[in-house]
Every structure is written in structure tokens, then in C-alpha cells.
Amino acid sequence: MAQPAPEPVVDGWFTVDPPRLTGTRCTACGTVYFPPQTLTCRNPACDGGDLVTTPLxxxxxxxxxxxxxxxxxxxxxSGEDFEPYAVAAVELAAERIIVLGQVARGVSVEDLAVGMEAELIVEELDPGHLVWKWRPL
Structure with a gap:
């Protein structure tokens, strides 16, 4: 019997093809959020409440x-086959936000440096579950 296709670990936070994070943007002040917000803008200088989905x-x-x-x-x-991994906080310059995520499989902290460019990818976290990760360039 065929295995079902892997699914994102969190619905609506990212797309698989192409890999993109999905955030929200306040239409009143332009503040961008990840993970997506659903209720209201959290910017203390804004009383807007209209949030639109936006690719990051x-x-x-x-x-x-x-x-x-x-x-x-x-x-x-975390199963018996748990392997240590690296995490990276990546600044998205256009949105002026920082997004935390695991680093691509096979990349360790020795391969990373502050200021290094990274791209978003999607990998299996475990069988059946997809997650976004950062791959240094």
C-alpha cells in the first residue's frame, strides 16, 4: 500500500512548491507577521484590524x-533516531522580520556564520510531516 504524501506540520504557515513562508500584513500600517496573525494588528501604534495573507x-x-x-x-x-540539528534566525530584509527555523539536514553550526545568505527549503521533519528549513548559500 502506498504511503500518503507528506503534509506540512502547520497548515497555512508555508507552501511547498515553491517553498515560501506565508505571513500576514496589516493593511493600515504595513506591519508584517510570521507566523500569520488572525485577530488584529499587534503594532501598539496601530489600531488596524484588517490583516491580509502575504507570501514572504x-x-x-x-x-x-x-x-x-x-x-x-x-x-x-523525537524517536530513537533523534539527531542533533542546527537552528538559524534569518532576517528577511524586505519584511524586516526575523524567522527562526531548523537548518537543512547535513548542515552544522560549523558551516554557519552571521550575515551569511540563506534560502528557504522544505524537508521532511519525520515520515509524513514537512517543515520549512534554512539552507546557507
Missing amino acids: SDRGRIWSYADARYRPPPPYV
Whole structure:
């Protein structure tokens, strides 16, 4: 029997083909959010409430990064085959926001540097679940 196609871990936060994060933008002040907001603009200088879905940049610069060497505690699932991974906070210049995500499989902190350009990709987190990740360029 064929396995079902992998699905995004969070519906509506990113697209697979092409890989793009999905945010929201306030129509009153232009503030962009990721993850997407649903209720109202959180900008304290704005009383707008009309938020529209907007695709975000698929490239940015590494703002910070770290090693994730511990097995996540319950309720997170981390199976016996858990492998340490790197995470990166990437600044999307056009949107002026920073988005945290895992780094592509096979890339370690030794391969990263602040200011390095990175692109968004989609990889399987575990069988059946897709997640966005950052790949340094």
C-alpha cells in the first residue's frame, strides 16, 4: 500500500512548491507577521484590524544560530533516531522580520556564520510531516 504524501506540520504557515513562508500584513500600517496573525494588528501604534495573507521572502541573512543537541521533552516526538540539528534566525530584509527555523539536514553550526545568505527549503521533519528549513548559500 502506498504511503500518503507528506503534509506540512502547520497548515497555512508555508507552501511547498515553491517553498515560501506565508505571513500576514496589516493593511493600515504595513506591519508584517510570521507566523500569520488572525485577530488584529499587534503594532501598539496601530489600531488596524484588517490583516491580509502575504507570501514572504524566500531568502534572507543569518542573524543568529545555535546547536540543538538535546532530545525534545514530551509532548514533542523525537524517536530513537533523534539527531542533533542546527537552528538559524534569518532576517528577511524586505519584511524586516526575523524567522527562526531548523537548518537543512547535513548542515552544522560549523558551516554557519552571521550575515551569511540563506534560502528557504522544505524537508521532511519525520515520515509524513514537512517543515520549512534554512539552507546557507
